[in-house]
Amino acid sequence: MTTTPSPHRLRVWDLPTRLFHWLLVLSIVACFVTIKVGGLWMDWHVRFGLLALGLLAFRLVWGLIGGHYSRFVHFLPHPARSLRYLRDKPAIYPGHNPIGAWSVWAMLLVLGFQAVSGLFANDDIFTTGPLAYLSSDWSKTLTGLHKANEAIILALIALHILAIILYRVRGGQKLTSVMISGDARIPADTHLPASTDTWKTRLIALVLAALIGWAVYALTGLAPAGGMDDFM
Numbered sequence: 316m317t318t319t320p321s322p323h324r325l326r327v328w329d330l331p332t333r334l335f336h337w338l339l340v341l342s343i344v345a346c347f348v349t350i351k352v353g354g355l356w357m358d359w360h361v362r363f364g365l366l367a368l369g370l371l372a373f374r375l376v377w378g379l380i381g382g383h384y385s386r387f388v389h390f391l392p393h394p395a396r397s398l399r400y401l402r403d404k405p406a407i408y409p410g411h412n413p414i415g416a417w418s419v420w421a422m423l424l425v426l427g428f429q430a431v432s433g434l435f436a437n438d439d440i441f442t443t444g445p446l447a448y449l450s451s452d453w454s455k456t457l458t459g460l461h462k463a464n465e466a467i468i469l470a471l472i473a474l475h476i477l478a479i480i481l482y483r484v485r486g487g488q489k490l491t492s493v494m495i496s497g498d499a500r501i502p503a504d505t506h507l508p509a510s511t512d513t514w515k516t517r518l519i520a521l522v523l524a525a526l527i528g529w530a531v532y533a534l535t536g537l538a539p540a541g542g543m544d545d546f547m
């Protein structure tokens with residue numbers, strides 16, 4: 316008689332990657348809410364935008380030194396691998412699968428551009444990104460792109476959430492709980508590398524986050540943007 320091996324847990328997303336993801340969700344939603352409310356909330360738009368900037372800078376480094384599945388080398392966009400994935404449809408694929416990898420890269424790049432262009436943006440009234448004073452021509456161009464990017468970001472987020480729902484409904488994969496707990500359940504006889512997620516790696520992430528926080532503060536003062544007086 317054969318018995319199905321009971322599943323065991325595989326650490327996929329280390330704690331720093333999970334915190335990165337959920338804080339990024341918070342900061343992006345807050346950026347949209349504050350820009351729509353406007354008025355005095357513009358100061359909070361800038362603050363949440365700077366939080367997103369810091370988080371994305373953190374992810375850039377964590378993609379080089381983080382847990383196994385968080386490393387960029389493990390989800391580089393790759394056409395041949397993507398086609399093979401679509402053909403074989405493996406039941407178990409921890410981390411970003413080759414199709415998801417495209418959307419993850421698109422989101423990281425488009426959001427990175429949004430956060431950096433925000434530094435140069437101004438609204439011609441009283442909100443000015445901390446680097447807008449460097450060149451008013453650049454400020455005008457990047458403000459235009461910062462605004463145009465809104466539609467692309469919304470489309471990518473909609474696609475992202477739709478994909479997560481489809482994997483759940485059609486593939487029975489609970490990707491969100493993996494992004495919450497960090498662990499995927501895989502058959503006991505399947506041997507795959509786990510992400511290292513120890514107190515030591517978490518401490519390294521904390522030091523890195525503190526350094527990036529300090530750098531963003533040094534760059535911008537984290538203060539509400541100055542008025543047009545500073546800009547002209």
Ligand code: HEM
Pocket residue numbers: 332335336339340341343344374385410411412415419422423472475476479490491492494
């Ligand atoms: C503002 C909205 C959101 C943004 C900007 C966003 C962005 C991202 C990014 C950049 C990643 C890649 C993570 C990394 O490798 O660092 C990711 C992955 C993921 N996100 Fe989101 N996300 C959003 C909302 C959500 C929501 C609402 C859910 C679930 C309810 C979700 C579930 C996931 C999951 C499960 C993954 C891992 C996918 C996989 O297994 O390949 N996200 N998200």
Ligand code: HEM
Pocket residue numbers: 343346347350360361363364365367368426427429430431432433434435436437438439442443444445458461462463465468
């Ligand atoms: C990834 C994070 C960010 C997101 C998702 C975001 C999103 C947006 C959106 C949707 C708009 C409205 C565009 C429109 O009116 O059509 C906007 C405007 C603006 N953002 Fe951001 N933003 C981010 C980061 C930043 C940062 C870091 C700064 C400054 C440090 C900034 C400064 C501004 C300013 C000044 C405007 C007003 C532009 C105008 O009305 O002419 N943003 N942002």
